[in-house]
């Protein structure tokens with residue numbers, strides 16, 4: 278395919294659809310130019326470091342690569358590249374039918390996936406192939422006055438068959454047309470666990486799913502437990518509770534089972550009264566600012582505090598952001614969550630009102646041997662007695678005094694005092710996983726407790 282591709286970005290930030298600007302992809306770079314009207318509106322840009330207040334009428338540019346083939350912020354709008362991603366399966370089926378052959382792996386296919394599923398996802402930006410496609414999509418999703426259309430809920434049995442086929446690998450047939458007709462193509466969303474962006478009736482979550490934005494329903498990230506992580510959603514729900522009790526802002530969730538399917542519906546915090554909020558992962562912010570950064574492993578944990586400090590020179594961030602990230606790192610350590618990577622930390626809001634997003638995805642993945650990493654963001658404990666010492670000294674790198682650091686450690690230890698027992702009480706989690714997690718968190722506790730009085 279000749280590479281000089283064009284797309285547009287729109288947003289519903291104000292409640293009404295508005296064009297933000299034009300996106301162009303060439304062989305080696307992505308560029309984005311705001312419309313004059315959008316710049317004049319003073320609304321947040323398509324990503325924090327690509328904001329119109331910084332770039333004005335100049336095109337924002339980014340050197341693309343195999344690893345990051347579009348602006349980093351747009352990666353979250355391309356379905357995750359793993360076999361369980363429901364949206365990737367669905368859009369590849371559509372592409373296969375359209376092209377009459379297997380879509381070739383590579384940037385061109387990723388771009389087509391972005392155009393097909395890159396609207397209505399997490400955050401405030403919607404990508405389309407052109408303005409007409411944008412207008413048609415918003416017309417379908419909303420009335421002219423900005424009110425969402427009430428849509429009937431999806432025939433549960435058809436959707437259940439789709440999930441059993443795609444998540445449980447059961448040999449059941451389903452009609453993708455029927456699922457799409459009632460639910461619409463569900464927008465792309467990242468992450469490893471199969472999930473759908475839908476709305477539910479929070480009083481009776483299992484009764485049916487509605488398209489996102491349906492009036493009177495709650496927008497959720499609906500996770501569906503894959504069989505290879507039996508019990509994961511119970512562990513994730515427990516960790517959401519533990520974080521809430523420790524004083525973190527945590528979204529409401531609904532944990533329910535139906536048939537052999539297990540669900541965790543986490544209420545979305547990137548929507549307020551049906552309007553989207555800007556949301557961008559730390560991965561995206563860092564990659565946009567540093568073109569050498571291509572993956573989570575390209576930064577060390579001890580550098581994160583400096584990164585936040587530099588960011589605070591450009592965007593308004595609450596003064597305790599570094600401390601809050603440090604506290605999350607300690608909680609991850611003490612709950613056995615080795616998967617706190619840079620897509621599991623995000624910022625909400627624009628450059629003038631930026632703050633950490635609530636806690637999401639705190640799953641204690643270390644329960645599974647292949648995820649048993651102390652930290653997904655690498656760190657360098659050489660020069661320390663062990664990593665316990667490292668995590669204590671780390672407080673300083675987030676701008677904390679020894680006393681403040683100690684306070685964070687004491688509170689995190691306190692908040693997780695009975696965590697191992699709570700894990701052992703989760704009967705749906707295989708005993709092996711529970712025991713592994715118990716051993717891990719007990720070891721991590723004892724490493725940090727040496728420093729507590």
Ligand SMILES: Nc1ncnc2c1ncn2[C@@H]1O[C@H](COP(=O)(O)OP(=O)(O)OP(=O)(O)O)[C@@H](O)[C@H]1O
Pocket residue numbers: 353399466467468469470471498528543544545546547616620621623637638
């Ligand atoms: N409650 C929420 N509100 C808004 N956005 C959310 C919410 N929960 C998750 N997200 C977004 O959806 C993405 C995927 O969700 P999540 O991280 O929970 O999935 P996962 O499959 O467990 O991810 P991972 O691959 O990190 O294990 C997140 O990176 C975040 O952008």
Ligand SMILES: [Mg+2]
Pocket residue numbers: 468469620621638
């Ligand atoms: Mg995640």
